Amino acid sequence: GAGVSQSPRYKVAKRGQDVALRCDPISGHVSLFWYQQALGQGPEFLTYFQNEAQLDKSGLPSDRFFAERPEGSVSTLKIQRTQQEDSAVYLCASTTLGGGISPLHFGNGTRLTVT
Amino acid sequence: GESVGLHLPTLSVQEGDNSIINCAYSNSASDYFIWYKQESGKGPQFIIDIRSNMDKRQGQRVTVLLNKTVKHLSLQIAATQPGDSAVYFCAEHNLIQGAQKLVFGQGTRLTINP
Structure with a gap:
């Protein structure tokens, strides 16, 4: 596809379960971002990759959150021992550049509901 | 119609009118x-960008x-259409916080009335 693809589209987890969210960025895009969007709020930065290197993870809310991009393309955001406050839409975005400025291209997100 | 920054999160305008959405960064x-x-149900879609060496x-x-x-940043939409109904976010980027970390505002919901 031409855009950023995220799966699953929806995920319901019981509190304490682990979840894994997948992002397929636009082919050839160097930079990949994860954002968390709570209901009625703007997206909040979680972490940033340039190729396979995680250059910034300052937005990850706790050590239960872990992201990886081992081959510099597909990325996975993992949340361990989910809590109700983790319920949100998780957005992935990518962009061509490795340095410089250009707009991010977002996927449609994964809506996570923790019960 | 005009919204005043992020303190007024909703804006309603008549179809065909112009709208202005404001953002204080x-x-x-x-x-x-x-x-x-x-x-609703989709990711943010790029509309327009501007660098700090420009004013329009x-x-x-x-x-x-x-x-x-x-x-202050504003977005003007001319001759609004029903498809313009959505939430609009401004986002700012700066190098001090690290490469390409965009910081989003809370957003303004724009509703186009027929």
């Missing part, structure tokens, strides 16, 4: 700004104005 070092449109940029039916003196 926080960091005077921000060097790049983007407006995104987000429809025009696209198709949209214009972004940047006033660095008062740290």
